[in-house]
Amino acid sequence: MQKTISKRDAIAIFIIAVLAIVVVPCLNAYVPESSAFHISNFSINLWGRYFCYAVVAISVDLLWGYTGLLSLGQCLYFSLGGYMMGMYLMRMIGSLGQYHMPIPDFLVFLGWTRLPVFWKPFSSFPFALMMAVLLPGVLAFVFGFLAFRSRIRGVYFSILTQALTYAATLLFFRNNILMGGNNGFTDFKYMLGYDTRLPSTQRGLYVISGIFLVVVYLGCKWLTTTKLGKVQRAIRDSENRVLFSGYAAANFKLFIFVLASVIAGLAGVLYVPQVGIINPGEMSTQNSLEAIVWVAVGGRGTLVGPIVGAIFVNAFKSWATEAYPDYWPILLGGMFLLVVLFLPRGLVGLTEHCVALVKRARRKTAAPIEAGTKDTPPTAANQIAIK
Amino acid sequence: MSAMRADHILAAEGVNKTFDGFKAISDLNFYMDEGELRTVIGPNGAGKTTFLDLITGRTKPDTGTIRFGAEGLDVTRKNEYEIYRLGIGRKFQTPTVYTDHTVFENLLLSLEGSRGVFATLFSRVTPAQRDRIREILQIIGLSAKEDVKAGSLAHGQKQWLEIGMLLAQNARLLLVDEPAAGMTDEETAKTGELLLSLAGQHSIIVIEHDMVFVRQIATKVTVLHQGHVLCEGTVDQVQSDERVIEVYLGRSKKH
Numbered sequence: 209m210q211k212t213i214s215k216r217d218a219i220a221i222f223i224i225a226v227l228a229i230v231v232v233p234c235l236n237a238y239v240p241e242s243s244a245f246h247i248s249n250f251s252i253n254l255w256g257r258y259f260c261y262a263v264v265a266i267s268v269d270l271l272w273g274y275t276g277l278l279s280l281g282q283c284l285y286f287s288l289g290g291y292m293m294g295m296y297l298m299r300m301i302g303s304l305g306q307y308h309m310p311i312p313d314f315l316v317f318l319g320w321t322r323l324p325v326f327w328k329p330f331s332s333f334p335f336a337l338m339m340a341v342l343l344p345g346v347l348a349f350v351f352g353f354l355a356f357r358s359r360i361r362g363v364y365f366s367i368l369t370q371a372l373t374y375a376a377t378l379l380f381f382r383n384n385i386l387m388g389g390n391n392g393f394t395d396f397k398y399m400l401g402y403d404t405r406l407p408s409t410q411r412g413l414y415v416i417s418g419i420f421l422v423v424v425y426l427g428c429k430w431l432t433t434t435k436l437g438k439v440q441r442a443i444r445d446s447e448n449r450v451l452f453s454g455y456a457a458a459n460f461k462l463f464i465f466v467l468a469s470v471i472a473g474l475a476g477v478l479y480v481p482q483v484g485i486i487n488p489g490e491m492s493t494q495n496s497l498e499a500i501v502w503v504a505v506g507g508r509g510t511l512v513g514p515i516v517g518a519i520f521v522n523a524f525k526s527w528a529t530e531a532y533p534d535y536w537p538i539l540l541g542g543m544f545l546l547v548v549l550f551l552p553r554g555l556v557g558l559t560e561h562c563v564a565l566v567k568r569a570r571r572k573t574a575a576p577i578e579a580g581t582k583d584t585p586p587t588a589a590n591q592i593a594i595k
Numbered sequence: 596m597s598a599m600r601a602d603h604i605l606a607a608e609g610v611n612k613t614f615d616g617f618k619a620i621s622d623l624n625f626y627m628d629e630g631e632l633r634t635v636i637g638p639n640g641a642g643k644t645t646f647l648d649l650i651t652g653r654t655k656p657d658t659g660t661i662r663f664g665a666e667g668l669d670v671t672r673k674n675e676y677e678i679y680r681l682g683i684g685r686k687f688q689t690p691t692v693y694t695d696h697t698v699f700e701n702l703l704l705s706l707e708g709s710r711g712v713f714a715t716l717f718s719r720v721t722p723a724q725r726d727r728i729r730e731i732l733q734i735i736g737l738s739a740k741e742d743v744k745a746g747s748l749a750h751g752q753k754q755w756l757e758i759g760m761l762l763a764q765n766a767r768l769l770l771v772d773e774p775a776a777g778m779t780d781e782e783t784a785k786t787g788e789l790l791l792s793l794a795g796q797h798s799i800i801v802i803e804h805d806m807v808f809v810r811q812i813a814t815k816v817t818v819l820h821q822g823h824v825l826c827e828g829t830v831d832q833v834q835s836d837e838r839v840i841e842v843y844l845g846r847s848k849k850h
Contacts, residue, residue, distance in 0.1 A: 434716050436716045441693070446692070448691060449691045452651060452676075452679055452684070453760070454676045454679035457676075459712050
């Protein structure tokens with residue numbers, strides 16, 4: 209069996225991980241703001257979110273790039289995880305809300321005086337975390353079970369995932385499901401006793417997000433080298449052959465679909481305390497489509513690609529929405545078109561292509577010298593010598 | 596028509612299949628002995644590929660049974676991967692291999708062994724498996740291509756790889772759909788030798804158009820026409836059969 213990671217890659221990953229998870233937070237915490245090496249709280253918070261996006265992108269690629277399942281609803285699972293975390297954070301506000309009541313403000317606003325039953329266990333962090341795994345996982349299992357058993361494939365599968373996401377968004381917009389309606393949850397105060405508004409807490413969340421990204425990356429890297437990973441790609445390339453090779457393809461797809469959803473859900477858990485808000489807008493199909501663009505831009509079918517794509521597109525978005533706010537959707541669409549037309553393997557593919565070009569160019573500059581000695585036209589002196 | 600005997604590996608009886616009013620298979624009865632190499636020929640639309648689809652569970656018949664092995668299990672009640680696990684392997688008409696995997700991995704995925712989701716998560720390649728794969732690579736003549744991606748193989752090599760994948764699965768019954776399609780004469784001859792060498796240990800059904808190839812491999816030929824068996828016999832018998840000439844050349848007795 210091939211090695212999970214080559215030595216060179218392992219060193220590179222280690223260096224990047226140490227830089228991101230150890231050095232950067234230290235530069236934020238211990239270097240004075242006047243120094244050129246200081247990293248602002250804003251940047252820490254921004255990159256913490258990028259890490260969460262990168263995890264979502266990996267989960268999208270696990271489905272799309274590795275299994276051939278284009279899910280247009282990955283943000284649904286991300287948001288569900290986020291909502292579960294949001295419920296915990298809402299409970300932790302306690303009586304510090306606008307109405308100074310022991311229940312979340314929006315419930316007071318809706319006329320509730322007591323906490324609805326299903327809200328009660330969410331004062332426990334382990335429970336909320338468990339729900340953040342279970343809810344996306346179970347939903348993905350039920351949806352996936354029905355879809356894969358009925359052999360729904362290709363574009364039909366994509367449309368269904370999008371329809372489900374849209375339905376869920378509409379559901380969460382409603383006030384009567386007691387999940388905050390279109391305002392969602394916000395004004396978080398505490399998490400496990402730490403004040404979420406403090407830079408130190410945000411730094412902690414940044415570090416945890418970074419570690420989670422590394423763990424997800426390495427875990428998926430390992431997964432793709434197992435026989436299951438091989439079956440996964442085989443399904444992408446020739447599902448019929450897989451079926452006629454004795455594999456219940458539907459079970460494999462279901463496993464990957466549930467796994468990807470749980471990963472996305474956990475990313476949502478880390479994301480919500482960092483942005484300080486979760487509302488149905490996060491679930492919208494547009495967000496799921498953006499996640500597809502991250503993967504396409506970075507390079508699908510690789511695990512580095514989604515990370516690069518998520519960070520690159522979001523950094524670009526941060527800049528563009530400030531510089532040209534009206535043109536962002538056009539820029540995003542344009543970028544997607546460019547990638548589809550000219551960079552089918554994304555930025556990662558482009559890099560590999562450039563490396564190959566440089567190598568070829570080097571070989572060419574080296575080659576003529578050898579070729580020159582071989583192919584020199586016979587000179588007069590030579591011809592005479594031959595004669 | 597003989598009834599199913601214990602030494603039949605495959606017995607299809609009274610099989611009918613209609614697609615949107617088109618009778619693809621019509622009252623088909625087909626029997627095959629264990630270890631036999633059988634060639635199925637027939638004009639376009641005779642129902643050859645549909646017949647394989649029915650055996651492998653890709654489509655279900657409207658009526659009839661297809662019994663497999665001495666146990667006489669009816670495969671029409673099972674799905675693709677269950678039928679595979681009984682020991683029926685199929686090679687598709689167009690070579691169907693995992694293009695992004697190496698030749699070695701293609702065979703590994705087809706090799707007998709773990710098939711469940713969690714079993715495959717923790718399965719490792721054993722030395723015995725490795726030896727078996729090398730052995731198959733020798734048989735199909737792709738030893739030098741072990742680490743090459745299957746997508747970059749030549750057309751003929753892909754066909755052989757797919758046959759190798761059936762060997763890896765150790766199928767009792769191999770269903771081979773037009774193995775010589777798109778091959779050079781030399782490749783075709785090699786494929787014929789390969790199939791002949793496999794007969795006996797495996798039972799093989801070959802669907803083919805190329806009569807030179809059929810002549811090379813065929814012991815017994817079944818001619819399908821409009822979804823049922825027109826006649827069976829040796830190549831010579833079949834080729835001199837009035838009805839066969841008629842359906843192939845479109846001659847009619849009435850004229």
